[in-house]
Amino acid sequence: MACGRVGSSVGRMKFGIATFVDDDTIxxxxxxxxxxxxxxxxxxxxxxxxxxxxRESAYPNGGDLPPWYYNTLDPFVTLAAAAxxxxxxxxxxxxxxxxxxxxxxxxxxxxxxxxxxxGRFTLGVGAGWNLEEMRDHxxxxxxxxxxxxxxxxxxxxxxxxxxxxxxxxxxxFDSSYCRPKPVQKPHPPIYVGGNSDATVKRxxxxxAGWISNPLPRDVLAERIxxxxxAAGHDVPLAMFGAPVKADYWQAAEALGYGQLGLFLPSVDxxxxxxxxxxxxxxVAQYRSAS
Numbered sequence: 232m233a234c235g236r237v238g239s240s241v242g243r244m245k246f247g248i249a250t251f252v253d254d255d256t257i258x259x260x261x262x263x264x265x266x267x268x269x270x271x272x273x274x275x276x277x278x279x280x281x282x283x284x285x286r287e288s289a290y291p292n293g294g295d296l297p298p299w300y301y302n303t304l305d306p307f308v309t310l311a312a313a314a315x316x317x318x319x320x321x322x323x324x325x326x327x328x329x330x331x332x333x334x335x336x337x338x339x340x341x342x343x344x345x346x347x348x349x350g351r352f353t354l355g356v357g358a359g360w361n362l363e364e365m366r367d368h369x370x371x372x373x374x375x376x377x378x379x380x381x382x383x384x385x386x387x388x389x390x391x392x393x394x395x396x397x398x399x400x401x402x403x404f405d406s407s408y409c410r411p412k413p414v415q416k417p418h419p420p421i422y423v424g425g426n427s428d429a430t431v432k433r434x435x436x437x438x439a440g441w442i443s444n445p446l447p448r449d450v451l452a453e454r455i456x457x458x459x460x461a462a463g464h465d466v467p468l469a470m471f472g473a474p475v476k477a478d479y480w481q482a483a484e485a486l487g488y489g490q491l492g493l494f495l496p497s498v499d500x501x502x503x504x505x506x507x508x509x510x511x512x513x514v515a516q517y518r519s520a521s
Contacts, residue, residue: 232254244484246514247273248507249325249471249492253302257503263313265504266320269511273321274313275492276306277470278328281358281452283363286477291360299497308339314348325442325471325492326357326424329382330375334402340500342413348415355442356383357424357467358501376429377401383437385423390418422469426450431457440467445474445494448482455486457473475510477517484521 248266248342252259266274290296302455310322322344329337345352358375359365365372381399388395394406408450413419420443423434431454434441441458445449458466468487472494473479483491493510 236359243518244480244488245272245490246510247271247275247321247323247490247492248495248510249275249277249473250495251277251299251497253299253305253497253504254304255302256299257500259304259312260316260502261311261500263317263505265346265444266328267317269507272490273323273353273492273506274310274516275323275324275325275469276309277303277471278306278459279303279361279364280328280331281364281367282361283367283382286361286363288360288362288364293490294513302497307337307424308351311347314344314351315415317351318392320351321353323353323422323469324355324424325469326355328359328371329356329386330358330378331365332382334382334385335389335404338386338409339411341386341419342390342409342411345413345419347409348414350419352413352415353420353422354386355422355424355471368477369489374401376433378432379435383423383439387418387421387437415427422465422467424471426454428457430454431461434458435461439490440469442469442471445470445472447478448479448486451483451486477512477520480517481521 248271256505262505279300305444306324306327314322322495339353341354358379362372365375378401381402385397385402388397389409394408396406420440421437422440423430424442426446465487467489469490471492475493480491497504
């Protein structure tokens with residue numbers, strides 16, 4: 232039984248849970264039910280297909296690569312399992328590495344989750360950082376930005392057109408039928424991850440939202456300002472891995488974040504449930520104080 236609940240988030244910044252669902256930690260069904268039972272808004276899951284044993288790419292956060300990167304489940308399988316045992320939480324990839332994926336299969340998998348869940352899927356995408364991982368999929372890291380753009384465009388075509396076709400340099404298919412179509416119209420929300428000038432352009436180009444990492448406030452503010460100026464309007468904002476700190480939440484809310492995915496470490500069931508209770512209590516206190 233949960234010790235606390237997040238409470239209403241209508242018209243306010245929402246709180247979800249962001250994590251790497253691994254093969255030796257809490258299972259996705261138990262996790263999804265626990266997240267929904269405590270009133271959180273979403274389950275946001277990361278993706279790495281594999282981690283090459285010989286790796287030159289430095290971990291972006293510095294130091295050794297955390298162990299949960301090596302064991303993470305496929306995000307679409309994880310979210311499909313979560314969809315089957317929940318009714319309210321948003322099911323969010325944070326982020327799917329489209330440059331390592333076939334866009335036709337990805338469009339079908341995403342639309343299938345949206346259908347199974349009754350329209351609760353959100354596609355977070357990114358270009359990734361692990362160059363060896365990309366190369367194992369046949370992707371030249373130098374082409375990752377262009378591949379990502381084409382994959383997003385192709386997936387949107389497959390979601391919205393019947394039949395659909397797309398002709399790019401890296402993604403190319405003739406007129407084809409691809410079902411199911413997503414429940415959400417015109418299609419599920421798309422969020423782009425990253426922290427670069429190219430990310431800003433990509434968010435604007437695709438009419439997408441931005442899913443950031445928990446960067447310092449000044450870095451977030453600069454990027455958000457760039458996106459708003461380039462787009463001419465507010466951009467939907469979400470975060471993967473937000474710290475459990477009320478002052479950080481307040482700063483993010485002031486910047487216009489619609490949702491924070493609080494980082495849940497990949498631990499066993501008992502510790503996961505304890506942390507979720509703790510997070511729910513702290514969010515409820517934040518709500519009552521604000």
